[in-house]
Amino acid sequence: MGLNLLNLGLFYVGPETLLPLTSVLGAIGGLLMIFWRQVSGAFRRVVGLFSRRR
Amino acid sequence: MSPAGQIGPHFSQLLALGVWLGLAYGFLEALEFFVLGLVPGALAWRNGNSAPVFLVAPAFYAACYLLVAVIVALVSRLVPRWRWDIVLAAVLVTLSGYLGASLQGQIFSPLASVILGLGMGAVTIRFMRGRPNLLPKLVRTLPWLVTGTAAVGLVALAAAAARERAAFAALPDSAPRGPNVLLIVLDTQRADHLGFHGYDRPTSPQLDALAAQGTMFENATSSSSWTLPSHASLFTGRPVNEHRAGEFRRPFLGRGFVTLAEAMAEAGYVTAGFSANPFWVGRQTRINRGFVHWEDFYLKPGDALVRTVLGRKIAYELLPKFGEIDIPGRMRVEDINRRFFSWLDGSERRPFFAFLNYLDVHGPYLPPPPHAGTFGGSLSHVGKTIDLGAVTDETQVPPPELLRDWANRYDESILSLDAGIGDLLTELGRRGLEDNTVIVLTADHGESFGEHGMIYHGNGLHRDQVHVPLVIRYSPAVASGVRDSTPVGIHQIPATVMQLAGLSTEDFPTPSLFSSADRETPVLAEVGFRSQVPASWPTSRGWVKSLTTARWHFILHEEGDRELYDLTNDPGESINLAARAEYADTVQDFRTILVRMAPSDFQPRGR
Ligand SMILES: [Zn+2]
Numbered sequence: 001m002g003l004n005l006l007n008l009g010l011f012y013v014g015p016e017t018l019l020p021l022t023s024v025l026g027a028i029g030g031l032l033m034i035f036w037r038q039v040s041g042a043f044r045r046v047v048g049l050f051s052r053r054r
Numbered sequence: 055m056s057p058a059g060q061i062g063p064h065f066s067q068l069l070a071l072g073v074w075l076g077l078a079y080g081f082l083e084a085l086e087f088f089v090l091g092l093v094p095g096a097l098a099w100r101n102g103n104s105a106p107v108f109l110v111a112p113a114f115y116a117a118c119y120l121l122v123a124v125i126v127a128l129v130s131r132l133v134p135r136w137r138w139d140i141v142l143a144a145v146l147v148t149l150s151g152y153l154g155a156s157l158q159g160q161i162f163s164p165l166a167s168v169i170l171g172l173g174m175g176a177v178t179i180r181f182m183r184g185r186p187n188l189l190p191k192l193v194r195t196l197p198w199l200v201t202g203t204a205a206v207g208l209v210a211l212a213a214a215a216a217r218e219r220a221a222f223a224a225l226p227d228s229a230p231r232g233p234n235v236l237l238i239v240l241d242t243q244r245a246d247h248l249g250f251h252g253y254d255r256p257t258s259p260q261l262d263a264l265a266a267q268g269t270m271f272e273n274a275t276s277s278s279s280w281t282l283p284s285h286a287s288l289f290t291g292r293p294v295n296e297h298r299a300g301e302f303r304r305p306f307l308g309r310g311f312v313t314l315a316e317a318m319a320e321a322g323y324v325t326a327g328f329s330a331n332p333f334w335v336g337r338q339t340r341i342n343r344g345f346v347h348w349e350d351f352y353l354k355p356g357d358a359l360v361r362t363v364l365g366r367k368i369a370y371e372l373l374p375k376f377g378e379i380d381i382p383g384r385m386r387v388e389d390i391n392r393r394f395f396s397w398l399d400g401s402e403r404r405p406f407f408a409f410l411n412y413l414d415v416h417g418p419y420l421p422p423p424p425h426a427g428t429f430g431g432s433l434s435h436v437g438k439t440i441d442l443g444a445v446t447d448e449t450q451v452p453p454p455e456l457l458r459d460w461a462n463r464y465d466e467s468i469l470s471l472d473a474g475i476g477d478l479l480t481e482l483g484r485r486g487l488e489d490n491t492v493i494v495l496t497a498d499h500g501e502s503f504g505e506h507g508m509i510y511h512g513n514g515l516h517r518d519q520v521h522v523p524l525v526i527r528y529s530p531a532v533a534s535g536v537r538d539s540t541p542v543g544i545h546q547i548p549a550t551v552m553q554l555a556g557l558s559t560e561d562f563p564t565p566s567l568f569s570s571a572d573r574e575t576p577v578l579a580e581v582g583f584r585s586q587v588p589a590s591w592p593t594s595r596g597w598v599k600s601l602t603t604a605r606w607h608f609i610l611h612e613e614g615d616r617e618l619y620d621l622t623n624d625p626g627e628s629i630n631l632a633a634r635a636e637y638a639d640t641v642q643d644f645r646t647i648l649v650r651m652a653p654s655d656f657q658p659r660g661r
Contacts, residue, residue: 026166033173
């Protein structure tokens with residue numbers, strides 16, 4: 001992005017903008033997939049904690 | 055990684071896995087292009103695509119992923135007991151996830167795309183570790199996958215052909231009685247670099263002859279200073295503030311107004327467009343509305359390469375490092391001519407409305423032989439780009455010797471284009487189409503070579519960027535050898551074409567170039583705010599609008615800056631008269647006219 005050859009070298013500067021929200025959501029999704037075991041394990045522990053107290 | 059005693063995958067199994075994943079991802083990418091292509095504006099300028107993607111993408115990725123598989127298979131011989139199938143699948147799925155996420159370019163940032171790809175790779179590893187028998191199963195399905203993707207590709211091509219046949223069949227039964235119309239756009243052709251506009255170099259002998267055979271408008275202005283809004287005005291007859299194509303977050307022509315191609319098709323003309331500008335005159339911008347036959351992509355191998363995400367990265371990011379900086383698969387004048395005539399050969403004998411966009415003089419300025427070097431200067435700059443970061447500094451423009459060489463190469467590109475237009479006209483004559491074909495020749499905008507500290511186009515509205523050629527040749531109805539100095543705009547072309555074709559002009563309220571009414575109205579040009587452009591460019595701060603009359607050029611910036619030039623005494627626009635007290639009334643009058651012509655842009659609004 002920015003002033004690189006792609007945008008200016010081809011002399012096509014379009015009204016392009018990046019959507020920040022989708023990028024954040026996409027990154028969170030990617031991290032969830034990478035650390036799925038840790039995330040699901042932590043989730044199970046938290047759930048277990050509550051169910052034992054009951 | 056592998057359970058004790060188990061032997062890793064065979065060499066051939068790894069290759070098959072690579073092809074399998076390539077075909078599967080290629081199909082998914084094609085599908086992503088197709089689905090996004092259904093939503094106007096979802097595929098921005100670089101991302102246009104069409105039916106062949108369903109064949110090209112699977113084949114391209116199968117070949118690329120096979121190459122990766124060969125490398126992994128060779129490496130696998132060093133440690134044969136590893137689950138190399140998992141390694142290969144993880145690498146290729148990660149790559150696929152990254153490519154698929156970055157396809158559109160605006161939804162996910164590069165970093166987010168990488169993280170998404172890695173996430174998919176991680177899921178793949180977990181999935182495959184628990185399934186040792188997956189690989190042989192996948193390999194057995196490979197023949198089905200090959201057959202399936204090929205079948206889908208062929209169906210996509212057949213569907214596109216059927217769609218064109220249906221559009222043709224929907225034309226009125228009775229052919230129109232009017233002449234053929236050939237609308238020629240020389241993309242990025244500024245008027246004052248042409249012989250018939252008084253340029254001191256012989257850049258355009260063929261175009262000069264054409265201008266002498268028809269009526270030439272000396273003072274024609276393009277509706278904007280870049281491709282999409284200008285073409286949108288050329289086709290709808292409306293100013294930018296009405297059609298809004300190319301404005302911020304609107305990289306397409308909306309459905310609001312009838313296009314010239316639609317009106318001609320409705321009158322029974324067979325309509326066809328041939329675009330050498332796949333970025334802004336491609337179907338992703340919806341500029342092709344009304345054209346029964348439309349050619350923009352897959353016309354050369356280099357273009358097929360950039361219709362895949364990986365190919366685009368290779369073409370735009372890798373190849374320039376090896377000196378290959380031309381637009382990949384750029385269509386030259388002879389290519390467009392060939393496509394047009396081959397379509398004409400195969401089309402039914404009824405009057406046509408054809409549109410040709412030639413990109414030869416557009417940057418990067420790379421004139422082909424024998425024209426390169428004709429106008430002297432160093433050829434060492436051919437293909438060289440400057441450090442564009444320097445342009446952001448308001449005090450810097452490219453050094454004069456570089457600008458001079460750019461202009462030399464630009465002029466040589468005109469010479470090359472001119473020769474090709476000569477061939478086009480000769481061939482039309484040979485086919486007996488000279489007297490029954492209206493030829494309209496113009497440009498979508500000009501180009502700056504350092505004027506007002508600017509280069510390229512689309513960044514302001516000075517005359518170098520909006521003064522364009524406009525010639526109409528049609529011996530039965532248009533006077534030859536006439537030079538008309540009336541200020542006119544290219545958005546008057548639709549009404550003019552309809553008039554010459556003997557059709558109603560009601561869809562195009564802007565008067566024809568040959569209408570006798572009102573030859574005093576100032577001609578409007580507009581360019582919208584653009585993000586990610588150098589801060590020294592006026593469009594980085596908001597819209598710019600201008601009015602041209604026989605004597606004056608008035609430019610208004612959204613934030614209030616004004617410029618006024620006396621074109622009769624100062625055609626180079628070097629003295630801004632806007633701040634001088636004696637011109638205060640003139641400035642105020644022009645501003646009032648602008649408010650009247652583009653009222654919605656003068657209402658307070660947020661961005
Ligand atoms: Zn253009």
